[in-house]
Amino acid sequence: MAIKEAVRPGGRSARVQEAVHHAVRELQITKSREELSVPQIANKAGVTPSTIYRRWGNLAELLADVSLERLRPDDEPPQTGSLAGDLQAWGEQYLDEMTSPAGQWMLSDIMASAERERRERCCRYSETIMTCLRERAVKRGEATPSVEDLMDGVIAPMTYRLLYDLDTATPARLSRWIAQTLPSTDSPD
Amino acid sequence: MAIKEAVRPGGRSARVQEAVHHAVRELQITKSREELSVPQIANKAGVTPSTIYRRWGNLAELLADVSLERLRPDDEPPQTGSLAGDLQAWGEQYLDEMTSPAGQWMLSDIMASAERERRERCCRYSETIMTCLRERAVKRGEATPSVEDLMDGVIAPMTYRLLYDLDTATPARLSRWIAQTLPSTDSPD
């Protein structure tokens, strides 16, 4: 039932984990959510179902695990020269990703996880991005809100709408959230 | 698979629905989430499992349905004489409810539902409250932000933290969100 994250790389466990994750990703391309099943994934991965049940507990947790891994940032968010610009640029690509069917499944899978730890990691991920963008701004000498204010002012409304009200998760609204969160030095209204 | 909401009251369907909902609520008192099962609920409700499967599809959807029903406001939010006060009062009781184990299960069940419609209804519910509080304020002649701004400024951060970062869902932070969202006429900073 407990999720083992500290899998030693190179070991058999690591290979099994990778095989299972890979099988899930493959199957997700062709099959819809309700067509996925543990025995099916196990078969594709070349392991027995009991291996999956013992390691992940159930289908929901497995899917959440896979989705969370996908969430990891590949590279540095793009630089635009201002905090507002960085936020807008990063936010737009994030919105784009998460409003897609695949992105919505990811969010949904993560939210369905009973493990609070997993949901929290999703939150820490956003915090990391905000911290990164903010530090850039600080280095440039910009006046910047705290990370907490960025979370409340930008991440929270964005996430809220991604989860509850998809149609309103738009770049235009993102601009508003950013404008209202940043200290109004020179931004027009 | 489709969720029938328009169950005619008094009919057999209505009785079954009520029996099943009641059984779930009863069982939730004693049993933990992973101990709940459809056959068990069916048995307690005096119906056959296939009835539940055909009507709700699976356990997750049934639990989400029950949780959503519980979310409904029983009565008018308390009146305090100002929008800030109304928001704080309502918000505090909401936080209290949702940070409790029962509240967290409710949120979790609703989020786990595959039906977007259900999650959206959760959102509409908050909007209704905000609209209500705002209208009171308008009637009193207070300057008030739009409902959308209230959603972004108060509901979104509150919900975000309830879902992802429970420890930070506190009345103190609620005050901050409210203060930052309302037009600063006389509020100290």
Added chain:
DNA sequence: CTCATAAAGCAAATATTTTGCGTTAGGTGA
């Protein structure tokens, strides 16, 4: 009161999940 229909019951057929026990890979210390 009779008929049409939608939903429930029932039970057999499937599918999934759990479990006990034997096996194996990989790490550890002599």
Added chain:
DNA sequence: TCACCTAACGCAAAATATTTGCTTTATGAG
């Protein structure tokens, strides 16, 4: 290097849960 230890896996049987076809029943309409 080799024997040993342990965690994780495979296998297969048992237990549960889910689906499905068909029958029965309750309710609303005519």
